[in-house]
Amino acid sequence: MRLRLLYLAPLALILAACQSSGGLGSGGSSASSASGASAAASSSSTRGAPASSISGECAAADFQNLVGTSGDAVDRNRLPAGTRVLRPTTPMSTDYRTERMNVYIDESGQVEKVVCG
Known part of the structure; x- marks a missing residue:
């Protein structure tokens, strides 16, 4: 029985470490976390990105012209x-x-798709 607990204790610690930082231990409400995330997104460098990426949305629609081109030619x-x-x-990461x-x-080196995520 004690041996089983010795094996399960590290597993519990690993699972606790993998927990999202937005949980109970973060000390803040989800509203403040959301406002902090949007502030961080708007303050980050966009290197010539369209305005849609600044608002927290992906700019994939603005880059659909890349589909079918060579992946090596993507600037x-x-x-x-x-x-x-x-x-x-x-x-x-997923x-x-x-x-x-x-x-x-894709495997042939062509841009297959441009999506958010």
Whole structure:
């Protein structure tokens, strides 16, 4: 029984560490967290991004002209800050962020899609 507890205690600590920072331990309300997130999004550098990315929404609609072009020709300096350019072998997190744009490049090196997330 004690041996089982020794194995379960680290697991509980790991799960607690993976918990979202917006939970009870954050010390703030969700309203203040939301206003802080929007303030951080508006204060970040947009490197020539359209206004739609500043409002907390992704600017993918403004970059649909990239679909079908060569992935190597994508000028990352013209993309909004935080944009991910993802190839089939690129590791990525699976969290969804409405303000982040993702440019997917297929195995042949062509831009497959430009979406928010």
